[in-house]
Amino acid sequence: MQGEKAQREHWGTRFGFLMAAAGSAVGLGNIWRFPYLTGENGGSAFIIIYLICILVVGLSIMVAEFTVGRRTSLAAVGAYKSQNRNWTFAGVLGVLSAFFIMGFYPVVGGWSLAYMLKSVTGLLAAPEAIGDVFGAFISAPIEPLVWTLLYMLLNVVIVARGVSAGIEKASSVLMPTLFVLLVIIIFKGLSLAGATAGLTYLFKPDWSQVSGATVLAALGQSFFTLSLGMGCMITYGSYLKKDENIPSNAVTVVSLDTLVAIMAGLAMFPAMFAFGLEPDAGPGLVFVVVPAIFAHMGAIGPLMSIIFFAALTIAALTSSMSLLEVVVAYLIDERNMDRKPATWLTAGVMTVLCTLSSLSMGALSGVTLFGVGFFDLFDILTDKIFLGIGGMLLAIFVGWFMKKEDLRNEITNDGTLTFGLFEVWYNIIKYVIPVAIFIVAVMGIIDIPQRGLMLFGLAIIAVLMAFSKKL
Numbered sequence: 001m002q003g004e005k006a007q008r009e010h011w012g013t014r015f016g017f018l019m020a021a022a023g024s025a026v027g028l029g030n031i032w033r034f035p036y037l038t039g040e041n042g043g044s045a046f047i048i049i050y051l052i053c054i055l056v057v058g059l060s061i062m063v064a065e066f067t068v069g070r071r072t073s074l075a076a077v078g079a080y081k082s083q084n085r086n087w088t089f090a091g092v093l094g095v096l097s098a099f100f101i102m103g104f105y106p107v108v109g110g111w112s113l114a115y116m117l118k119s120v121t122g123l124l125a126a127p128e129a130i131g132d133v134f135g136a137f138i139s140a141p142i143e144p145l146v147w148t149l150l151y152m153l154l155n156v157v158i159v160a161r162g163v164s165a166g167i168e169k170a171s172s173v174l175m176p177t178l179f180v181l182l183v184i185i186i187f188k189g190l191s192l193a194g195a196t197a198g199l200t201y202l203f204k205p206d207w208s209q210v211s212g213a214t215v216l217a218a219l220g221q222s223f224f225t226l227s228l229g230m231g232c233m234i235t236y237g238s239y240l241k242k243d244e245n246i247p248s249n250a251v252t253v254v255s256l257d258t259l260v261a262i263m264a265g266l267a268m269f270p271a272m273f274a275f276g277l278e279p280d281a282g283p284g285l286v287f288v289v290v291p292a293i294f295a296h297m298g299a300i301g302p303l304m305s306i307i308f309f310a311a312l313t314i315a316a317l318t319s320s321m322s323l324l325e326v327v328v329a330y331l332i333d334e335r336n337m338d339r340k341p342a343t344w345l346t347a348g349v350m351t352v353l354c355t356l357s358s359l360s361m362g363a364l365s366g367v368t369l370f371g372v373g374f375f376d377l378f379d380i381l382t383d384k385i386f387l388g389i390g391g392m393l394l395a396i397f398v399g400w401f402m403k404k405e406d407l408r409n410e411i412t413n414d415g416t417l418t419f420g421l422f423e424v425w426y427n428i429i430k431y432v433i434p435v436a437i438f439i440v441a442v443m444g445i446i447d448i449p450q451r452g453l454m455l456f457g458l459a460i461i462a463v464l465m466a467f468s469k470k471l
C-alpha cells in the first residue's frame, strides 16, 4: 500500500452488523456449554445469576469494546497502541487469545460438520453405539482433521471477502437460518410426551446448588459467550458507522445471545427427558446425548439431526469467523498486509494448532504440557485465564487511561444521542469490574488444577506487558 491507507471498511447495514456481532457471540458457548452449565448449577437459579453477570459486567464491557473500537477505528492492537503504547500488550494478548481459541474451536466445528453427514449415514441406527462412535471418531488421526480443514476453509472463504461482503453477508443469512432451525427442534422436542420434566430440570430454581463456584461459572460463561475480553468486539466496533447507537446495539446483541442460549436449552432438555436420557456434560452432551435423542424419534430422526448439527455448525462458524477476523484485522491495520494473504496466512497457522488439538484426542494423547493435551491447553489458557484478564485490562484501560469526555462523546455520538446511564456505566467500568474480575480471576485461577499452566499463562501476560512498547 502506498502512503495513504485504504479507507476503513464498514458494516453495510445495522441489521448486518447486528447479525455479525450476534453471530460472533452465539456459538458453541451457547449451544453446548450454557444448557449443561444451567443443568449442573441449579437451573433457573444459575440463569438468574448469569443474567446479572451479563447485565452488569457483560453489557458494560460490550459497550466499552464497541466504544474503543469505533473511537480509534482500529482493531484490538492498534486501538490500544494508538492511545498508549504501554497498553499495546493488552491488544496483543487478544490476538494471542484468538489464535489459541482458534486452536481448538474449529476442531469442534469440524466434528459438527461431520455429524451432519453422519446423521444420515447410519449413526442413528445403532443408538447404543453412539458414544463409542464419537470416541472412535474424534481419536482417529485423519478423518476429524479433514473435517476441521473443510470447516477452516469455510471461514477463510468468508473472511477473505471482507467485512461487509464476507462476514456481514454470510451472517445475515446464517443467523436467521440458525434461529429457524432451533425453533423447529424446540417445537419437536416440546411436542413429545414427558417433555415437561426437561423444562423442570432447566428452569426450576434450586438454590441449594448455588455456591461461589456457580458465580464463577456464570461470570466466565458471560465472557466467553459474549466474545469479550479479547478484542473481538473492539474489532467489530471499529467497523461501526459514526451514527450508530452503541448502547442500543449492545443491548440487542446481548439479548440475542441470551435468547439463543435459552433456546438451545429448550431444544435439548425436554426431548432428552422425554426419552429418559441422562443429561451429560461437555462435548458428550451435544455429540452423544443429542444424537441419541434423534435416534429415538424414528423416521424423522435423521432430518432433525441434520437440522440440529446444521444449527451447531452455523453457530460455530459465525463465531470462528470473528476470531479469524481479529487477527486478520490486526495484520491489515498494523502490518499493512492485504486482506487475502492475511486471511490465508492466519488460517494456516491456526490449522497447525488445530492439528495438534485434534491429534491430542488420539495419536498425540500422550503428549502433554502442564499435564494437559493441546486441546485442553488452548481451551483452559483462554477460557480460564486470558479472557477474564483481558476483560479486566480493558476495563482498567477505559476507566483509568481514556478521557471521560472522549468516552462520553463517542457513546453519545457527540451529544446527538442521550445515554442516561453514562455515569452508571462509567463507574461500573472504572471501579466495579476491575475489582470484581480481579476477585473472580484469582478465585478461578486458584481453582485450576493445573497450577503450572496457570503460571505459564500469567508469565505470557507478564512478558507481553514488559515488552509492550516494542510490540
Ligand code: PHE
Binding pocket: 024, 025, 026, 027, 028, 029, 030, 101, 224, 225, 226, 227, 228, 230, 232, 319, 320, 322, 323
Ligand atoms: N462467543 C463464542 C461462543 O459462545 C466464542 C467466542 C469467544 C467467539 C471469544 C469470539 C471471541 O461460542
